[in-house]
Every structure is written in structure tokens, then in C-alpha cells.
Amino acid sequence: MNDSPGSPRPGWIIHAVVAGICLADVTRLLLRDRETTHSAIYLVALALTLALQALQFGGLNTPARRTALAAQVVLVFLPFLPTGQLWTAVPGLVAGNALALFGPPAGWTVFALVAAATSLLQTSASPLEAVIATTATGLAVSGIALGNVFRPATPPEPVGAALAEERLRVARDLHDLLGYSLSAIKLKSELAHRLIAERPDRAQEHLADILDIAGNALTDVRSLARSYRRLSLSDTSHSAKTMLTAANIDVRVELDHDPLPEEIETVLATVLREAVTNVLRHSEAENCAITVRQTGDEVKLDVVNDGATDRPSSSDCNGVRNQAERVQAAGGVFIARHVGTDRFHVHAAIPIAA
DSSP: OOOOTTSOOHHHHHHHHHHHHHHHHHHHHHHHOOOHHHHHHHHHHHHHHHHHHHHHTTTOOHHHHHHHHHHHHHHHHTTHHHHSOOOSSTHHHHHHHHHHHHOTTHHHHHHHHHHHHHHHTOSSSOHHHHHHHHHHHHHHHHHHHHTTOOOSSOOOTTHHHHHHHHHHHHHHHHHHHHHHHHHHHHHHHHHHHHHTTTOHHHHHHHHHHHHHHHHHHHHHHHHHHTTOOOOOHHHHHHHHHHHHHHTTOEEEEEEEOOOOOHHHHHHHHHHHHHHHHHHHHHOOOSEEEEEEEEETTEEEEEEEESOOTTOOOOTTSHHHHHHHHHHHHTTOEEEEEEETTTEEEEEEEEEOOO
16 A cells, blocks of 8 residues: 555655754754854755755665765765864764665774764864764664665555555654663763763763663664564663663662563563653653553553653654554553643553463
């Protein structure tokens, strides 16, 4: 079945996300450097870079993609010569495209060189911020390629319908996987930045955590390319407690269940990751309770936090909708709602097959 004219295509969603990251990057430069000539250079370079990125996401053959990549390298780094300013996230397009085009080890070598160059030439942001932004953008772009979004053409039915479903899966999984990891990286980076002068030892610990999270994110992206990844509910709960505690949130975790089927455990772990991401993004929580209980032939996950007066609860939210679809596909029930004046409750209940 073809995509209906009114339904969003995953490719365009991905284009919009990439464009949004780049526009935020150029806005930062424009606010910092108000020289008219420099502003024109930034805008022209970004427009051409995004145009080439659209071609990279399109049906170019390998030689053409290499040419486009070379042009992107020039456009990304050339503005530094007249302006003395450099992007933080835009170089990730080059890094991600190189990794997708060349593969390991050459792709990883270019990826590392781009991240290092962005850090060394950085004058408008901290080197750590530049490395994180470039790496995150690069992983997202390379993950798109690994998920088979780079495509020569839209195939005819029935293959087109299957590919459309696969694109939806990739777009949904990218949101679930990278949303959690990038939230963790952002939190740890802020903590490291605050502690680096007074507590360098603690800052080093947070930097080590960032490396681990980035490595786990890469593993997740690779597993996404294989169409399935298993998540541990116990490991996810431990990670969630660590992240929330680092954000000065009092956390209570209670796990009371028998060994669960892999599919159910993965669904519940994914729901928990999204719930924790939203606690960090959309609330000013001081307390959070995470509970997993098995009652008879059903397992229930509940995440309750305070400080959520301004937190959206619309089912149109991508994260909420994604998790509702996952739980319902497993035959369960998903609820995300405000309780009282400032509490938010995420509930998932899934039957366990006999």
C-alpha cells in the first residue's frame, strides 16, 4: 500500500530532523557573529550543505555520493577561514555520510577525524560540546543509512509497501533509541561542565559515562539495522536510576517479576526508557517511582513522577504514540496521563503468554 498523500513519510521526517539540527546550529552562529558578510557565508554554506544532504538521502550512485560528500566537506569547513567560527553539529553530516559510504574501518577513521577537527577548530562553543554534537548527528545520519533509508528508487508494489513499513519502523526506533541516549549525554555533559573546575575527578567520571552511553547508542543503531534488538529490563532500570539520581531526583525502583519472554521485556524496557527521557525533558521532578510487578499472567510497569505541571500528555506526541503502539501490538494496555496537579503516570500492562 502506498503512503497516502496526507500521511508523513519517514524520509521527510528525517530530513526535517536533520534540517532542524542544522538550523539551530546556524542560529547560534548568527547570534554570536553579527557581521553581515559572515552571516551570508553561513546561510549560503548551510543551504548548499542541506541541498547536498537531500541528494545523499536520494538516489545517487556511489561515485555521485562521493562527489557530494567532498563538496560537503568544503562547505562545512571552508567558512572557518574568513569567519573564524565553526559549526558544532553540521560537521556530523559529513561524519555520518562518510561512515555510511565507506564502512569500517575507513568510515570510522573519517568519522573520528571530522569530530577531532571540529573540536580543535572550535571557537564558538566548548570542544566537548562540539564533539558531542558532531558525534550525535553523525550517528543519527549513519543510522539512517544502516536502516536502509538510502535507496535508489521507490520500488513497485508489493515491495514498496514492505519498504514503507520498514521506514516507519526505522523512524520510530531511531526516536526511541537516540532520544534516550542523547538525553543521557546532554545530562552528563552538563554535569561534567559544572564540575570540571572544582571536581575534575567527578567530571572525569561523567565523561567516561558519556563514552559508554555513546558506545551503547552505536550498538543500538547496529542492532536496529538487524531489525531486532533485545533490551534488559533490569539493566534499563539501573541505568534509569543512575540518570535520574544524577539529575538530583529521588528515585525508587521496585522489580518483582519472574523471567519474562524477550519480546515483552524489550517492549517494557523501551517504554521505561521513553518515560525516563520525558521525566528529564518535560518535568521538574524531585521524586520518581519505577515499579514492575507481575500478577498472575500479566506484568505491569508504572512510572510516576512529580513536577509535571507543564508536561504534555497528548497521545499525538511521537514518543507516547510509539510506546502505545508497541504495547498494543503485544496485546497490552498503555496509559500516559496527568494525576492531580503535578504528577504524571505512565502505565503499561502486558499479558504473558502461557
